[in-house]
Amino acid sequence: MAAGPDVDRVAAAVADGPPALRFPYDATVLVAKPLRTERLVLRPLEASDAADVYEYQRLPEVIRYLPWPERDRTEGYAHTAKRAAGRVLAADGDFVFFAAVLPGTPATDDSTRDRIIGDFMIRTSSVLHAQLELGWVLHPDFQGRGYAREAAQALLDFTFETLNPHRVQAFLDARNGASAALCERLGMRREATILEEQYNDGEWQDTAIYGVLRREWAAARG
Numbered sequence: 001m002a003a004g005p006d007v008d009r010v011a012a013a014v015a016d017g018p019p020a021l022r023f024p025y026d027a028t029v030l031v032a033k034p035l036r037t038e039r040l041v042l043r044p045l046e047a048s049d050a051a052d053v054y055e056y057q058r059l060p061e062v063i064r065y066l067p068w069p070e071r072d073r074t075e076g077y078a079h080t081a082k083r084a085a086g087r088v089l090a091a092d093g094d095f096v097f098f099a100a101v102l103p104g105t106p107a108t109d110d111s112t113r114d115r116i117i118g119d120f121m122i123r124t125s126s127v128l129h130a131q132l133e134l135g136w137v138l139h140p141d142f143q144g145r146g147y148a149r150e151a152a153q154a155l156l157d158f159t160f161e162t163l164n165p166h167r168v169q170a171f172l173d174a175r176n177g178a179s180a181a182l183c184e185r186l187g188m189r190r191e192a193t194i195l196e197e198q199y200n201d202g203e204w205q206d207t208a209i210y211g212v213l214r215r216e217w218a219a220a221r222g
């Protein structure tokens with residue numbers, strides 16, 4: 001039998017070996033040694049970032065494709081505190097949020113601190129199968145400038161290099177063109193569209209799943 005794409009893929013998957021996440025991972029180490037990109041600093045989100053986060057969390061255009069309710073300031077701050085509490089990746093569902101800090105731009109509540117323009121998430125989908133998830137939100141004033149791509153690429157590289165997943169995925173509202181474009185810029189493939197998977201804001205919503213395998217990421221990064 002001639003080798004076809006499926007046979008090649010199975011052989012490549014076998015060569016990749018079994019799941020081997022480097023867990024547990026405590027992101028507290030990144031407080032003192034944050035990730036740095038050309039224009040941004042990525043460090044674990046803190047409860048004290050809530051004012052900057054609320055500046056985008058409260059905007060209808062930001063939550064349009066997120067399964068988030070409209071939150072008042074108190075609820076928004078509590079939400080940020082909850083997300084900031086996630087520091088250790090060890091079990092399914094564990095998450096760490098990263099604040100994207102733009103040096104030289106003052107925070108909305110304190111001109112001596114740099115502003116948080118968005119946040120980026122790593123979540124554990126499956127320890128057993130070494131599958132992790134990324135997510136992202138950026139303030140609209142800073143969209144369309146490549147910041148999301150810069151941060152998400154750095155986080156994807158960090159995720160593969162440090163945590164060793166077999167595959168990284170993202171879940172989006174299937175109508176979210178900006179997020180889909182970002183996934184594709186990162187080398188992720190649209191793997192599925194799940195019809196009417198969630199009921200948000202009074203309507204059924206299709207969910208798109210994007211994914212990239214470790215060997216695909218490695219080939220793309222050279």
Ligand SMILES: CC(C)(COP(=O)(O)OP(=O)(O)OC[C@H]1O[C@@H](n2cnc3c(N)ncnc32)[C@H](O)[C@@H]1OP(=O)(O)O)[C@@H](O)C(=O)NCCC(=O)NCCS
Pocket residue numbers: 061062063065066135136137138139142143144145146147148149150171172173176178179182185
């Ligand atoms: C999804 C989201 C993070 C994407 O942000 P974004 O700014 O569009 O993404 P990028 O950083 O990749 O920027 C790409 C755009 O910047 C432009 N750009 C400008 N300067 C650039 C630079 N130096 N480098 C790269 N791109 C640059 C690109 O040409 C591209 O423009 P286009 O959209 O007109 O093609 C943003 O839309 C968002 O936060 N949405 C609301 C929350 C949300 O829905 N999150 C996703 C949930 S799944």
